[in-house]
Amino acid sequence: MSKAFLDRIQHSPILCDGAMGTEIFAHGIPFEHCYDMLNISKPEVILDIHRGYVEAGAEIIETNTFGGNRFRLMDHELATKVDEINRAGVRLARIAAEESRRRVFVAGSVGPLGVRLAPLGRVRASDAREAFREQIAALHAAGVDLLIFETFSDLNEIREALLAAQDVAPELARVALMTFGEDGRTPLGDAPTLVANTLSELKVDVMGANCSVGPARLLPVIESMARHANGTPLGVMPNAGWPQRSGARLIYPATADYFSQYAHRFLGAGATLVGGCCGTTAQHIRNMRAALDESALNPPQRVEVVNGWSARETEIDDEAYEPTRFQEQLARGEFVIAVEVDPPKGHNPSRILEAARELGKAGVNLINVADTPMARLRMSAWALAHLIQRETELETVLHFPTRGRNLLRVQGDLLAVHAMGMRNLFVVMGDPPAVGDYPEAGDHQDIVPTGLLKLIHDNFNCGQDHSGRSIGAPTGFFLGTALNCNALDLNREVKLFNKKIRNGANFALTQPLFDAEPMRRFIERYRDQYDEVPIPIIAGVLPPASARNAEFLHNELPGIHLPDAVLKRIRSSHDERLEGVRIAQEALEQLRPMVQGIYVMPMFGRYDSAADVVEVLKEKAIP
Secondary structure (H helix, E strand, O other), X not given: OHHHHHHHHHHOOEEEOOOOHHHHHHXXXXXXXXXXXXXXXXXXXXHHHHHHHHHHOOOEEEOOOOOOOHHHHHOOOOHHHHHHHHHHHHHHHHHHHHHOOOOOEEEEEEOOOOOOEOOOOOEOHHHHHHHHHHHHHHHHHHOOOEEEEEEEOOHHHXXXXXXXXXXXOOOOEEEEEEOOOOOOOOOOOOOHHHHHHHHHHOOOOEEEEEOOOOHHHHHHHHHHHHOOOOOOOEEEEOOOOOOEEEOOEEEOOOOXXXXXXXXXXXXXXOEEEEOOOOOOOHHHHHHHHHHHHHHHHOOOOOOOEEOOEEOOOOOHHHOOOOOOHHHHHHHOOOOEEEEEEOOOOOOOOXXXXXXXXXXXXXXXXXEEEOOOHHHOOOOOHHHHHHHHHHHOOOEEEEEEEOOOOOHHHHHHHHHHHHHOOOOEEEEEOOOOHHHOOOOOOOOOOOOOXXXXXXXXHHOHHHOEOOXXXXXXXXXXXXXXXXXXXXXXXXXXXXXXXXXXXXXXXXXXXXXXXXXXXHHHHHHHHHHHHOOOOOOOEEEEEOOOOOHHHHHHHHHHOOOOOOOHHHHHHHHOOOOHHHHHHHHHXXXXXXXXXXXXXXXXXXXXXXXXHHHHHHHHHHHOOOO
């Protein structure tokens, strides 16, 4: 049947199905379940989804085997059932296909292994290829018509998957789809041109993109790939926009009508295979079917592609930016671990970058980059945040002080920061120059943190500057604000915090806390005056480097209070640094039930102390 598929795709555009995972979720099955195992445990659910897509007009339906490899199944203690699960998946898809009175192709879905290959991870290429061989052999033996390799982010991994298919099923057609982010690159930073050249060398039968982003983001990717596909047909299967949580449900914003419009645009960009990924339903496919049928009568005008971009204006600005990974973690209710770093005093960031890598290995999710802490001359925080995101797998929160910037400079800086890829912002006042290296430096400001939060939330994230003029496209900033649980006037702090939330704050970072009482007191006071705190709080913890350092923090820095018991402990300790780590660990354990993350602030660049704190959390299995 692979020959029949290849003949068909040469004749006219072909329609694939839509989402499997989100449709399973819509049937009331939580994401924690092994969806591939449903081929055996709940075959009626999978068959119902297949039938819906066939009835909607799909000519290709994919097996429910995206995670059917030994590595992913190992997480569910099902690694020995690779053959059984994949064969069952093919059987269900074949039933739905044969019930139709027209030809429907069954595609074996092959997803990434769920582990990183060397050198990024520990899985050898040979082991990866063997795992793919095992799954593909089962799909082949069960009688699939073709293979779809989808949602791959690593070119090395998809290469092993494609070579495995060549080993065990050389007669099967291979559709290879990589996933791209809003920046038009794969999660590992590969451009569409490199992806197209690589897949062309591997002689795939169809190449393209799927998942991660919505139609508007994948259109320029497909246009770019078209110039380097060397005649290979193109496929595209976008998400229905980016999901938004509504209670226990995930809502995808892109409508079926919107997909039908983009079906025409994809065909105009050169796509031959179209379909949907996460969030798309049978209705999306039904509308795309109508669009393809209409295009057969009125073929779309092919868009000229120049240097990887269409000659016309793309509509990439119509969609909101995807959430940052940090934003996603908070939305899922995950516990976030962040560490603050200070930019270097010179122009060499190597030590900080290496520290960030080691912190990532220790379990840190996020690096906070301070901007001129203590008003001392350091490298630009923007540059360091950009380098950390480029050179490591960690995301950053960029501190963005209002002090020392007039309104024109603030807005220009926001545009620059967004262009450089930093979207998590921590809006603060900043330290006064009088305390730093250049006390004579200007201290002018046109806007305070609460005003800047409102400016970003109400204007920039809606595509306008302070004066209401267009900035071309909305920004996608995720906004943090400061919280001082040790404020002398707690009622005033509660009111200020509520104002920050109303002005657009999405999360809060606290000053360092050494026990849970200040946090408990603040939450109770806020609850009394308003309601439950509506945004996630990330609690700051700080392992004092020594007794002298603890005394300085307690006596000279506003907003920091060390309880007498803590001061006494570190004064009497034989190993002051280790005792400081223990104090931070204990604070974390007390704060954990009240907050959604921790924010470790190591003193004097002692990132090993931060790693020690995080390692203990890992050892104690705090989720």
